[in-house]
Amino acid sequence: MASSVEPYQAWRRAGAAWAKCLNGAWLLGTARSLLRGFELPSDKACEASCATLLSCMLEGAPAGVRLSHPWRDFFGELKAPDHVAQRIPSNAERYAGNYQNIIFAGALLAVFCNRPFLVLAFCCGQAVAVLAPPECFDLDFRMPRRGAEFVPIGGDRLRLGLALLSHSGLWVLLFLCRATVQGSMLGVIASLVHAFLRTRPWTEMAKEKLGLKKSS
Incomplete structure (x- = not known):
């Protein structure tokens, strides 16, 4: 009985880890924060959100999903x-x-082979949003609010808007393009091969033998 329960618990923990990573994706987190109060975020919040996306890109996480472990450990x-x-x-x-980032990258590569200009446009927009100096966004746009008030949407808000538009555009392309299936399948296969061959740290195996690894 125990032998049949252990694999179930292991896959359950794996599923919980995948759900946690997806739930912490930059796009979902930013969308939740914007929809929470249905108001434009502060400049500080916009700057922090763009900094988070830049951090994801620099660590090699194109999907905006934080890496579970650095690539050198992977x-x-x-x-x-x-x-x-x-x-x-x-x-x-x-x-x-x-x-998850491997699957995203595989799907995006397949879409790029079919829609190169669209993918490049969104990637360039994202790069500008997170890398361009603040002076590039010093534009005075104003959006009407209740009454006669106008809210400025330039600066960091404009930067965040471009980041959202470009990053979400990549995700939309993946959902709309047929090539996504082939690319994501290649990513899944690559992930399965790695999961099959990558040796587990001795600390993980020791925890399992001692019964210290908790199920989620």
């Missing part, structure tokens, strides 16, 4: 497993964020 020792049923769900949990 590309560690590869070896055929002795216990496949333990290694694959364990790695699926450990590298959930990495695998």
